Amino acid sequence: MTDEGILLVVSGPSGAGKGTICNALRKLHPEICYSVSATTRAPRTGEIDGVSYFFTGEQKFREMIKADAFLEYAKVYDNYYGTPKKQVLDLVAQGHTVLLEIDIQGAMQVKSKYPQGIFVYIVPPSLAELSYRLYTRDTDSKEVIRRRLEKVTDELALAHQYDYIVVNDELPDAVDKVRAIMMAERCKLARNRERINTVFKKYICEEVHHHDD
Amino acid sequence: MTDEGILLVVSGPSGAGKGTICNALRKLHPEICYSVSATTRAPRTGEIDGVSYFFTGEQKFREMIKADAFLEYAKVYDNYYGTPKKQVLDLVAQGHTVLLEIDIQGAMQVKSKYPQGIFVYIVPPSLAELSYRLYTRDTDSKEVIRRRLEKVTDELALAHQYDYIVVNDELPDAVDKVRAIMMAERCKLARNRERINTVFKKYICEEVHHHDD
Numbered sequence: 001m002t003d004e005g006i007l008l009v010v011s012g013p014s015g016a017g018k019g020t021i022c023n024a025l026r027k028l029h030p031e032i033c034y035s036v037s038a039t040t041r042a043p044r045t046g047e048i049d050g051v052s053y054f055f056t057g058e059q060k061f062r063e064m065i066k067a068d069a070f071l072e073y074a075k076v077y078d079n080y081y082g083t084p085k086k087q088v089l090d091l092v093a094q095g096h097t098v099l100l101e102i103d104i105q106g107a108m109q110v111k112s113k114y115p116q117g118i119f120v121y122i123v124p125p126s127l128a129e130l131s132y133r134l135y136t137r138d139t140d141s142k143e144v145i146r147r148r149l150e151k152v153t154d155e156l157a158l159a160h161q162y163d164y165i166v167v168n169d170e171l172p173d174a175v176d177k178v179r180a181i182m183m184a185e186r187c188k189l190a191r192n193r194e195r196i197n198t199v200f201k202k203y204i205c206e207e208v209h210h211h212d213d
Numbered sequence: 214m215t216d217e218g219i220l221l222v223v224s225g226p227s228g229a230g231k232g233t234i235c236n237a238l239r240k241l242h243p244e245i246c247y248s249v250s251a252t253t254r255a256p257r258t259g260e261i262d263g264v265s266y267f268f269t270g271e272q273k274f275r276e277m278i279k280a281d282a283f284l285e286y287a288k289v290y291d292n293y294y295g296t297p298k299k300q301v302l303d304l305v306a307q308g309h310t311v312l313l314e315i316d317i318q319g320a321m322q323v324k325s326k327y328p329q330g331i332f333v334y335i336v337p338p339s340l341a342e343l344s345y346r347l348y349t350r351d352t353d354s355k356e357v358i359r360r361r362l363e364k365v366t367d368e369l370a371l372a373h374q375y376d377y378i379v380v381n382d383e384l385p386d387a388v389d390k391v392r393a394i395m396m397a398e399r400c401k402l403a404r405n406r407e408r409i410n411t412v413f414k415k416y417i418c419e420e421v422h423h424h425d426d
Binding site (some may be wrong): 120121123156159160162163164165166167176177179180181182183184185187188189192195196 | 333334336369372373375376377378379380389390392393394395396397398400401402405408409
């Protein structure tokens, strides 16, 4: 038997920097597993089914929702996006670390389905900073940004549902902290019972051997 | 109000390498606070009262035991050694990280007095390795070493009382893991409630300002 791995959920308001943090963490720890999302949107040029996304018809997606096959899902404009439950939990059961980078609503869904996950809330240092980041990113309309900023105060109240909080003042510090959380969780006693038993048996055998000498 | 700091208890069987790990960690994090032990033994050349130890008469030490003034204490041969409770808990209350490097029996005493502490068990990779380390350290008699090795199997069973377990296979890895545990614990939500409230207030104020524009 192997000890369970970790489902590490990195979440936070839009623009908190969770994507950048997760990319940096993946570079440092290539053993971290990806979860491939399912979506009903059409593939874009270069996207590969089963790698970029599982491209799924809407009918099938709805069936999967009914069958409780998602850790979380959301409808964004006309398309569904979801994290297939079995794929993620199988990897965790095999002892792997799976990293999910998702928004607050998604994280709260994951928490209701898999409360053993490790939930990390990334806080941008201030709303002014967040606002600046969203505007300078220049990928969204001002109306979208305004709506997002209004959501932030509601979302901050949800921080209390998380296990850890990381303020993203300086990116390298924030990456170091999320990495520390992952490493520390791997050292948790509850996740090392099999390992302890192995070491323990090793000690006992050597102890017996020692007395035989 | 400040959030509480951390009492980090690094423990493990004799020869597991906890001293080396703690020294390395202190070099990386000079903000970590020392706890000065009390002892009834006579000062050695160069030792300074209140820095190396609090040198205490046996009468006074016994009174402190009665007054529950120690997080842990032990009698080693003819001398008492103890960790003064108030000194450590005051530092933690002020938000500091205090590192205690103690044996299993001491750690179990600390746990009974202050269960909120973070308890890390350092495991030497195997009994053979531990035995080798103890013998090559060459500071103890063979009889002392034999007694220590016999204690190890009993002590390993106590690993289950700890929060984290770190196998000291490679020193830099073990240091990195203990450091990760300290950093992760500092990011725990329960230790950042005041901080969240501050950020939250900042958001609210900026949000109001935002709407005033």
